[in-house]
Amino acid sequence: MRTITRNFNCLFIFSAAIVATMFAVDAGRLSADAPAFAPVKAELVRSRDGLGNVLSKLRDGKPVRIGYLGGSITAANGWRVKTRKWFAKEFPQAEVSEIHAAIGGTGSNLGVYRVERDALQHKPDLLFVEFAVNDGGTAPEQIWKAMEGIVRQTWAANPQTDICFVYTFRTGYENDLRNGFCPRAASAMEMLADHYGIPSINFAKRIVELEAAGKLIFKSDDPTADGVVRFSKDGVHPLDEGHEIYADIVADAVKQISETSRPIHHESKLEKPFVEDHLQAAKMVPIDQSMLSPEWEQLADSDSLSKRFANRMGTLWEATEPGSKLTFRFRGSSAQLYDLLGPDGGQVIITVDGERTPKLIPRFDSYCTYHRIATMTVANGLDPNKVHTVTVEVDSDQPDRQSVAFRLKDPEVELKAAKFQGTNIRVGQILVLGDVMP
Numbered sequence: 001m002r003t004i005t006r007n008f009n010c011l012f013i014f015s016a017a018i019v020a021t022m023f024a025v026d027a028g029r030l031s032a033d034a035p036a037f038a039p040v041k042a043e044l045v046r047s048r049d050g051l052g053n054v055l056s057k058l059r060d061g062k063p064v065r066i067g068y069l070g071g072s073i074t075a076a077n078g079w080r081v082k083t084r085k086w087f088a089k090e091f092p093q094a095e096v097s098e099i100h101a102a103i104g105g106t107g108s109n110l111g112v113y114r115v116e117r118d119a120l121q122h123k124p125d126l127l128f129v130e131f132a133v134n135d136g137g138t139a140p141e142q143i144w145k146a147m148e149g150i151v152r153q154t155w156a157a158n159p160q161t162d163i164c165f166v167y168t169f170r171t172g173y174e175n176d177l178r179n180g181f182c183p184r185a186a187s188a189m190e191m192l193a194d195h196y197g198i199p200s201i202n203f204a205k206r207i208v209e210l211e212a213a214g215k216l217i218f219k220s221d222d223p224t225a226d227g228v229v230r231f232s233k234d235g236v237h238p239l240d241e242g243h244e245i246y247a248d249i250v251a252d253a254v255k256q257i258s259e260t261s262r263p264i265h266h267e268s269k270l271e272k273p274f275v276e277d278h279l280q281a282a283k284m285v286p287i288d289q290s291m292l293s294p295e296w297e298q299l300a301d302s303d304s305l306s307k308r309f310a311n312r313m314g315t316l317w318e319a320t321e322p323g324s325k326l327t328f329r330f331r332g333s334s335a336q337l338y339d340l341l342g343p344d345g346g347q348v349i350i351t352v353d354g355e356r357t358p359k360l361i362p363r364f365d366s367y368c369t370y371h372r373i374a375t376m377t378v379a380n381g382l383d384p385n386k387v388h389t390v391t392v393e394v395d396s397d398q399p400d401r402q403s404v405a406f407r408l409k410d411p412e413v414e415l416k417a418a419k420f421q422g423t424n425i426r427v428g429q430i431l432v433l434g435d436v437m438p
Contacts, residue, residue, distance in 0.1 A: 064126070
């Protein structure tokens with residue numbers, strides 16, 4: 001099995017989706033002209049335009065690459081690994097390889113910027129997209145922008161790549177599903193999937209059905225009785241038995257979808273967008289040394305942070321001295337930095353087109369007992385037709401570390417340790433809606 005990246009374990013925060021049954025509609029009756037969110041009836045599988053291209057290659061014994069774009073549920077060595085093995089067993093004449101493009105704690109708002117680097121450049125024949133949990137607190141309008149950007153980038157790169165949306169489970173989603181409807185994030189994705197004819201698989205629906213039948217417990221720290229699946233310890237991340245259920249659902253769904261699937265060229269679907277302000281133009285651009293003041297240093301391949309994150313973030317640049325600057329120009333409406341948060345993280349001063357933003361941006365938060373991938377918004381809501389200049393400068397003071405104290409055994413002592421000292425900023429890429437200028 002070919003693995004493109006490694007698993008990052010992150011904690012993420014969810015907001016409960018509120019579904020009003022009285023406004024429920026079937027996904028097949030939605031207008032693509034002016035989308036207005038409404039809950040969608042939950043079905044285990046919607047075949048739509050199918051998976052004809054990848055199935056044809058599998059049946060013909062050709063090499064097939066399967067991409068998995070998602071969060072920590074997909075990053076785990078669970079349903080992703082199990083389904084890749086199932087495809088290889090089901091189609092033994094085909095060489096099936098995997099593109100691991102999942103990062104824990106991230107949603108479609110980052111996925112749309114990284115899909116090309118993490119998945120599309122490796123030329124997938126099938127792309128599974130899993131963000132229904134991490135997008136749980138996101139407004140439908142924002143989900144549409146990002147998810148449509150992922151779809152349109154994929155088919156612009158190769159209109160014969162098949163896409164399949166999958167909707168995983170977390171506790172809280174059972175309320176909507178028991179009433180027969182997808183939770184808010186999955187409903188928004190179903191509306192988009194219907195517009196583009198993308199098949200979808202609703203893992204969460206089956207999990208709730210099994211729980212209702214007394215065959216599964218959503219979360220437990222203790223082993224369950226014989227014949228009862230302990231799905232998870234936290235209500236979100238499946239244990240192996242839970243991942244096995246997910247993989248079995250995929251296997252059955254692919255068989256069902258195959259009954260109506262025919263090879264199809266997806267390019268014509270790009271003629272009519274679902275929302276006009278989709279993020280197809282989102283891109284990830286490497287930071288060039290010419291953008292950096294002399295104090296910045298490139299982290300060596302042997303550096304522990306490079307070993308953990310460079311395969312996803314590319315070259316990592318580090319600034320430890322106050323006054324260190326990163327400056328770049330772009331034509332577009334928004335820009336972010338793909339960076340790291342950590343216990344020794346500093347804070348930065350942002351200047352856009354000569355005007356300093358009023359607040360410092362810390363690269364430290366209440367989870368920073370470890371380093372993890374993050375994004376830093378440095379410009380937003382700008383004139384997309386103009387060229388803008390952004391400067392990011394390391395501040396002389398480190399952020400207040402007290403927000404992490406509740407995670408420590410002896411915060412008064414531990415916060416004085418070297419681990420929590422520094423004004424360190426580490427960046428890898430520019431995420432831009434537009435184009436970075438030379």
